[in-house]
Amino acid sequence: MKKIIYLFMLGILMACSNEPQPINYGNDNCDFCEMTIVSKAFAAQAVSQKGKQYKYDAIECMVNHQLQQDYNMAVYLVANFEQPGVMIDVKAAGFVINDSIKSPMGGNLAAFKKESDVVNKGGEGILSWEELQSNFLNNEPVITSY
Secondary structure: OHHHHHHHHHHHHHHOOOOOOOOOOOOOEOOOOOOEOOOOOOOEEEEEOOOOEEEEOOHHHHHHHHHHOOOOEEEEEEEEOOOOOOEEEHHHEEEEEOOOOOOOOOOOEEEEEOOOHHHHHHHHHOEOHHHHHHHHHOOOOOOOOO
16 A cells, blocks of 8 residues: 555656656657657757646747747756757757758757857857847847858
8 A cells, every 4th residue: 555655646746847858859749830849959848837848849939839828937948959959958058040040940040058159159149048039029030140
């Protein structure tokens, strides 16, 4: 009986975890546009305070989804464009919008680690997470060179 109670409690605790689950590329669908998540260079994910997982095929899908819904998220992660498949926190990322970047939803948007040469040399065209959200909210894309 103790084992059953222990397993039940463990299940409850795990169900409420806000740890991100890995994206199953080629199988998971975007929670915004419903396309299959394929590209490891552009994927994004968020986890709510209650542990609900949201996975996206592009950063612009995550931003648009967040702006349309009132979610209380614990975690926001984006793919590091220079290391496809490696996810980084949005606070540790610089965002670039450039016509040479061909993201799945046509936003020409990618994320780079703040320590990246792209971010360090990019200057004014590099957006923070807050600036990126503001630009999407105001429908003002910023295009930069990188």
